[in-house]
């Protein structure tokens with residue numbers, strides 16, 4: 001079996017607040033193999049961004065408490081705060097943000113911002129930080145802007161961020177995430193700010209370039225349609241816990257966790273009205289015991305209130321953490 005590039009095991013972390021410890025991640029398991037595109041899905045407030053920030057090392061210092069588990073990227077402990085982890089960030093793992101406008105400096109041209117990135121983060125073939133000329137960097141930048149299908153890439157370098165559309169800015173962000181030749185990109189809701197047709201194009205570009213270059217992607221989204229477009233595998237998170245992990249086809253065709261089923265049922269489909277999930281994600285300050293989904297779950301029994309279900313994996317890679325999982329076969333036999 002191929003070993004993981006990103007390996008997260010039993011990660012629990014919380015934020016110290018005036019009202020106590022907000023237990024945002026509760027023994028999360030997640031792995032991403034080299035070249036794999038994994039979707040991390042769940043409603044707003046489930047902890048997707050917190051997990052992404054933990055990998056990237058951008059959690060609020062002094063406020064964060066790690067209670068268990070680890071994050072390893074390419075074998076390096078990313079929670080150690082050591083130099084090895086620092087070196088991977090921005091090089092081996094890069095980031096595509098939710099709102100590209102907020103991530104650019106409005107005062108500098110795109111070309112200047114790309115040049116700065118390349119000076120510090122792009123590989124130098126052993127020649128040190130200043131081993132390549134500005135001209136060579138510019139040629140690489142133009143080639144990458146062309147690869148993300150920006151017309152007239154040379155002209156883009158002379159523009160300021162506000163002179164580009166939202167979709168163009170996000171294409172530039174994808175180019176900037178790829179320029180350091182990373183092994184993994186973390187994309188945190190990268191298309192939420194864009195309209196639907198542009199979203200599909202951007203996801204298409206991200207998937208194509210990641211597959212061509214063998215780059216892994218961890219893609220957080222609350223949009224299951226986007227997960228369908230881009231992912232090989234889907235990880236469902238609920239209130240800081242891993243609920244289900246499934247290859248894309250099984251996720252959509254044979255969901256096991258009641259939360260996954262309810263998420264899918266909340267999508268519009270021909271011939272039926274979408275059914276929302278009653279209630280809301282619990283506050284991490286007052287998370288329920290046992291399975292955190294139990295207050296909203298139609299299948300919950302006493303055991304769900306008392307005992308956290310283990311994440312049980314089948315040989316085909318489908319894993320579910322539920323005391324009473326759905327099974328299409330059992331349902332069919334029942335009818």
Ligand SMILES: Nc1ncnc2c1ncn2[C@@H]1O[C@H](COP(=O)(O)OP(=O)(O)OP(=O)(O)O)[C@@H](O)[C@H]1O
Pocket residue numbers: 015016017022024042043044045046047048049050051060063222283284
């Ligand atoms: N610095 C912090 N201090 C206290 N609580 C926090 C902090 N950052 C996040 N949280 C809480 O952690 C929980 C998870 O937030 P997070 O942003 O990770 O969720 P999310 O699934 O990414 O949601 P969204 O899609 O809205 O970004 C929320 O309840 C949030 O209020």
